Amino acid sequence: MTFNGMTVVGFESRMESELARLIERYEGRPIMAPALREIPLESNTAAYEFGARLMAGQIDMLVLLTGVGTEALFEILKTRYPWPSIVQALQEIVTIARGAKTVAALKAVGLVPTVTVPEPNTWIDLVSALDEYSLEPGVRIAVQEYGIPNNALVKALAQRGADVFPVPIYRWALPEDLGPMRAACEHIVAGQVEVMLITNAMQIDHVMQVLEQDGNVIPFHDAVQKLVVASIGPAASERLRHFDWPVDFEPSHSKMGILVKEVSEQAANILGRKR
Known part of the structure; x- marks a missing residue:
């Protein structure tokens, strides 16, 4: 089992290109929207x-x-x-x-x-x-x-x-260019995304800040109920639940490669249950 052509959003910054390659390896279509700028x-x-x-x-x-x-x-x-x-x-x-x-x-x-x-x-x-x-x-x-x-x-x-x-x-800090984040959020709200990957708890706060700026908090909240939200581990999951966003998947180990591999194998089943 792979993503089989699903659109997968990732908010990873430091290892953005590695995550995009992993998504492609498991036959997903990556939309990368780095959410963090390290200071x-x-x-x-x-x-x-x-x-x-x-x-x-x-x-x-x-x-x-x-x-x-x-x-x-x-x-x-x-x-x-x-x-x-x-x-x-x-x-x-x-x-x-x-x-x-x-x-x-x-x-x-x-x-x-x-x-x-x-x-x-x-x-x-x-x-x-x-x-x-x-x-x-x-x-x-x-x-x-x-x-x-x-x-x-x-x-x-x-x-x-x-x-x-x-x-x-x-x-x-938020990235200086919010264009990729805004575009990814719009794709999610429009129902054009099957999987959302959260690889750091702070990504969630930054996505929320952008949604608040754009008045999209409620449409986004509704949209994520219908896709697969995969969290890298307990800290990220805790933050997702704080905003009442679903946690559909956590990998057996909190590593990016394991997250992508395991969620690619489960995404179709999870999506089937949610939709």
Whole structure:
């Protein structure tokens, strides 16, 4: 089973061409509409403030949410401090790694996380893993954020008496050219799309912003009920449900290649049920 000529919309930015090729490999017709523009926070005051606190022994735990964000945080710290000093400071605190990519980013620089949060590694899993530590009141926890702030996680830690310090690494802006996003949304509203792929939770917020600008929130909401909405994993699915958009498919592993392959095999059946 393949897409068999179905039109597939993807909002992926960083790996746009790879996703288009994957869709074509499984006989789909890609419409690519990058929804994110990455803004590295070179001047990110929170990361430098984290560095100062870390070096002064004022951080007890560090929660690392993403591999790319972990690598970026280390690069920022290296602009201020010698790498051996950073490693030594990190070895003296509890590090919590969410997901395989974060663990890999730590191992690449010779560090092993104190706690690894297992799949599907939602913020709830992360808090459960920390609960085993029986957090002391006032414990100082830095949370490396990536893309969208994880307010639910920060709130849950604060409710447990932690002094939480969010460290945003880089944020997303809308693309400068909204033409491809607008065109993709119009195709969806017109019923010309069979499958929509969500590969990052922030894509959903940006699509929503464009729909609000264009007055298309309700027509889009109605249209996605009739197509296959495939989500890369739990964080993206959580965001889809927040806007009452369907989650018709999640892959066995949160990888783009697996998402496309598996949804291509299931799309016809899912579509048959929905239409």
